[in-house]
Amino acid sequence: MSMTDPVADFLTRIRNGLTADFDDVEIPASRLKIELARILREQGYIEDYEVGPSRVGDVIRVRLKYTEDRRSVITGLERVSRPGRRTYVNSREVPKVLGGMGTAIVSTSRGVMTGHDARRTGVGGEVVAYVW
Numbered sequence: 020m021s022m023t024d025p026v027a028d029f030l031t032r033i034r035n036g037l038t039a040d041f042d043d044v045e046i047p048a049s050r051l052k053i054e055l056a057r058i059l060r061e062q063g064y065i066e067d068y069e070v071g072p073s074r075v076g077d078v079i080r081v082r083l084k085y086t087e088d089r090r091s092v093i094t095g096l097e098r099v100s101r102p103g104r105r106t107y108v109n110s111r112e113v114p115k116v117l118g119g120m121g122t123a124i125v126s127t128s129r130g131v132m133t134g135h136d137a138r139r140t141g142v143g144g145e146v147v148a149y150v151w
Contacts, residue, residue: 023102024098024101024102025047025049025051025052026051026052026055026098026147026148027098027101028046028047029046029052029055030096030097030098030148032044032045032046033046033059033065033081033083033093033096034093034096036081036083037083037091037093040089041083042082042083043080043081043082043083044080044081044083045073045078045079045080045081046078046079046081047073047075047076047077047078047079048070048076048077048078048079051126051131051147052079053068053070053079054126054130054131055124055131055147055148056068056079056081057131058122058124058131058132058133059081059150061133062122062133062150063084063092064084064092064093064122064150065081065082065083065084065092065093066082066083066084067081067082068080068081068082093150093151094151095121095149095150095151096148096149096150097148097149097150098147098148099123099146099147099148099149100145100146100147105145106145106146107143107144107145107146108125108143108144108146109143110137110138110140110141110142110143111138111143112143113125113134113137113138113143113146114134114146114149115134116134116149116150116151117151119135120151121149121150121151122134122135122149122150122151123135123137123146123148123149124146124147124148124149124150125137125143125144125145125146125147126144126145126147127140127142127143127144127145128142128144129142131147134146
């Protein structure tokens, strides 16, 4: 599989892990993907993550999060900006996900942050993904 969109791959591996009821998934590490994992943890969508060596480069081991009755905490993950079609917004256009119930992840000049933080900081950027 060619890795034309590592972020889509990151989201898909998490999605598949949840569907298969896995406790954790391993994803090839990159700076951006580590930032995505950090935001997912901060927002309570995943239990935790750690970065460690694998046979080829580093991997992010993401510990998935479920409710008491083993339902996934994440109900949806959507890639927004794609390599072929980038989506940029200014701070006033940062989208709200599910009326504020979900989280937009935005890559800004000040780092990767939630849409909420981007609006508060007054920065726009590339809308990487939606999580809810």
